[in-house]
Amino acid sequence: MNIIGERLRQLRENKQLSQGEVAKLIGVSRPAYVLYETGRSKPLRKIKELCALFNVSADYILGNDVEPINKKEMDKKKPADLEKFLNQSEIMFDGEVMKLSEEDRQEIKNALEFIFYKAKKKNKRKK
Structure with a gap:
């Protein structure tokens, strides 16, 4: 490997x-x-x-960086509303109140960023 x-x-x-x-x-x-x-x-x-x-x-x-995340660059890309949402300790989803840990918030953020990226890519192809 x-x-x-x-x-x-x-x-x-x-x-x-x-x-x-x-x-x-x-x-x-x-x-x-x-x-x-x-x-x-x-x-x-x-x-x-x-x-x-x-x-x-x-x-x-690709092995060029030692650090996995360029935190400064990632912080620039965060939409304010997403940040506000993720800072909540509880959210309501499907009628249930759920408590979010820091790990839960990060997983939600990663999933949403991936979905937004795919939508953006898809929209560029249509033009």
């Missing part, structure tokens, strides 16, 4: 996702994603999706 594969595996395990789940989220087959983690293929065509999913820079995935 190379540095790219090691980092992808570590990021995936930190999010407690299976290889199949990551593959589905970024739009590739599980065998294709396994090639990324084993170092037999580089995820160059899916790097943006991986960055959005794992909330890291492309440089980190």
Whole structure:
């Protein structure tokens, strides 16, 4: 395994996702994603999706950065309303009040950023 594969595996395990789940989220087959983690293929065509999913820079995935998150850059991209929502300790979802931990907030943020990225990409294709 190379540095790219090691980092992808570590990021995936930190999010407690299976290889199949990551593959589905970024739009590739599980065998294709396994090639990324084993170092037999580089995820160059899916790097943006991986960055959005794992909330890291492309440089980190590709082994150019030691730090997984460029915090300053990520803070610039946060919409104010999303930040306000995520700072709440409780939210109502499907009629139930749910308490959010810091980890829950980060997972929601990552999921929404990934969805927004996909929508933005989809809208660019229509033009």
